[in-house]
Amino acid sequence: xxxxxxxxxxxxxxxxxxxxxxxxxxxxxxxxxxxxxxxxxxxxxxxxxxxxxxxxxxxxxxxxxxxxxxxxxxxxxxxxxxxxxxxxxxxxxxxxxxxxxxxxxxxxxxxxxxxxxxxxxxxxxxxxxxxxxxxxxxxxxxxxxxxxx
Amino acid sequence: xxxxxxxxxxxxxxxxxxxxxxxxxxxxxxxxxxxxxxxxxxxxxxxxxxxxxxxxxxxxxxxxxxxxxxxxxxxxxxxxxxxxxxxxxxxxxxxxxxxxxxxxxxxxxxxxxxxxxxxxxxxxxxxxxxxxxxxxxxxxxxxxxxxxxxxxxxxxxxxxxxxxxxxxxxxxxxxxxxxxxxxxxxxxxxxxxxxxxxxxxxxxxxxxxxxxxxxxxxxxxxxxxxxxxxx
Numbered sequence: 001x002x003x004x005x006x007x008x009x010x011x012x013x014x015x016x017x018x019x020x021x022x023x024x025x026x027x028x029x030x031x032x033x034x035x036x037x038x039x040x041x042x043x044x045x046x047x048x049x050x051x052x053x054x055x056x057x058x059x060x061x062x063x064x065x066x067x068x069x070x071x072x073x074x075x076x077x078x079x080x081x082x083x084x085x086x087x088x089x090x091x092x093x094x095x096x097x098x099x100x101x102x103x104x105x106x107x108x109x110x111x112x113x114x115x116x117x118x119x120x121x122x123x124x125x126x127x128x129x130x131x132x133x134x135x136x137x138x139x140x141x142x143x144x145x146x147x148x149x
Numbered sequence: 150x151x152x153x154x155x156x157x158x159x160x161x162x163x164x165x166x167x168x169x170x171x172x173x174x175x176x177x178x179x180x181x182x183x184x185x186x187x188x189x190x191x192x193x194x195x196x197x198x199x200x201x202x203x204x205x206x207x208x209x210x211x212x213x214x215x216x217x218x219x220x221x222x223x224x225x226x227x228x229x230x231x232x233x234x235x236x237x238x239x240x241x242x243x244x245x246x247x248x249x250x251x252x253x254x255x256x257x258x259x260x261x262x263x264x265x266x267x268x269x270x271x272x273x274x275x276x277x278x279x280x281x282x283x284x285x286x287x288x289x290x291x292x293x294x295x296x297x298x299x300x301x302x303x304x305x306x307x308x309x310x311x312x313x314x315x316x317x318x319x320x321x322x323x324x325x326x327x328x329x330x331x332x333x334x335x336x337x338x339x340x341x342x343x344x345x346x347x348x349x350x351x352x353x354x355x356x357x358x359x360x361x362x363x364x365x366x367x368x369x370x371x372x373x374x375x376x377x378x379x380x
Contacts (some may be wrong), residue, residue, distance in 0.1 A: 045237070046189070047193055048189065048193045048196055050193045051193060051196035051197065051200065052192075052196055052202055054196070055196050055199050056199060057271065090158075090197055090222040091200070092200075093158040093159070093197060094158070094197050094201035094204060095200075095201055095204035095205060096200055096204060
C-alpha cells in the first residue's frame with residue numbers, strides 16, 4: 001500500500017521558510033510530502049492551528065522556527081515551543097500519537113538542515129502510519145525545550 | 150472574574166459521544182479571560198473531539214458557538230437558540246452559573262458542564278490566576294488593608310495569623326502566601342498597624358452561603374409585569 005503522508009510545515013518567514021527556499025536554490029531535495037505554510041513568526045502558531053491541521057487530514061505537523069535568541073519578534077519561538085508542547089498533550093488525549101507533531105529550530109542559512117529535518121520527519125510519519133514507533137530525531141528541538149524562557 | 154478550568158478530555162468525550170449531535174457552547178466573558186471556555190477553547194475542544202472520534206471509530210457531529218455571556222438572557226440570541234435547538238445535547242464551557250442558566254432557558258435540552266468553576270480571582274501574571282474573593286456577602290477587605298482574610302487565609306481567620314505561618318507562607322502549602330503576613334506587612338507600610346490591636350468580632354455568616362442561596366433585588370430596575378420581554 002502506498003504510504004505517502006501529508007505533512008504540514010508551519011515555517012517562520014524569517015528563518016525556516018527562507019531555509020526551505022535556500023534548500024531549493026542549493027538543489028537539496030526534500031520530500032514532496034511537506035506542505036509549507038508560511039507564517040510571520042512561529043509565535044503565530046496556536047494549539048488549534050495544529051489540531052485543525054490534523055482534523056483536516058494531515059498525518060504530521062512540523063513547526064519550524066528560529067533558534068532560541070534569534071527570533072525576529074524576540075520571544076515568538078519560545079512561545080511557540082510551549083504551545084507545541086501543550087498541543088502534543090492535547091493530541092495525546094485524543095489518541096493521536098504526539099510524535100506526529102514536532103518543533104524544529106532551523107536558521108535562515110540552514111537550507112541543508114531543512115532538507116534533512118524534513119526527510120527525517122517524513123520518515124518518522126511514514127513509520128507511524130505503518131504502525132511503528134517514532135524514531136528519535138537528532139535535530140529535534142526537544143533538547144532545547146524549556147531553555148531561554 | 151470567575152476562574153474555571155476545563156474538565157478532563159476523557160470525561161467530556163464520554164458525554165459527547167453519547168449523543169448524535171453535540172453543541173459546544175462557549176462563554177465570552179470570565180472563562181474567556183481565564184482561557185477555560187471561550188471561543189478559542191471551544192475550537193480546541195471541537196478539534197479534539199473530532200480527532201478522538203476518528204481514532205476511536207465513533208460517529209457524532211460537533212458544532213460550536215460562543216456567546217458574550219451565558220448568565221444573561223439577552224445574549225441567548227436567535228442564532229444561539231437555533232443551534233441549541235438543533236443539537237441533541239450541549240456542553241457548556243461557561244462557569245457554573247452559565248451552565249445552570251442555559252439549562253433553565255432550554256429545559257428540554259441536556260446540558261453538560263465543560264469546565265470546573267474554581268474561584269473568584271485575579272490574573273496575577275500571564276497564565277496564573279489566584280483566588281481573591283469568597284463572595285461572603287459582607288466585604289471587610291478595607292479593614293485589612295485591602296487583603297481579604299476570608300478568601301486568602303486558609304482558615305478565614307478574623308484575628309490572625311495562626312501558628313502555622315512560616316516566613317510569610319501558609320502551613321497548608323508553601324505556595325500559598327499567609328494572608329495575615331501580607332496584611333501585617335501592608336498595614337505597617339500604610340502606618341495603620343495599630344488598628345490590628347482591635348479584636349474583630351466573630352462574623353455573621355448568614356450573608357454568606359450559611360444563609361442559603363442568595364438573591365439581590367433592585368426594585369427600581371425591575372420591569373412592570375406588562376413590559377417584561379416574555380409577557
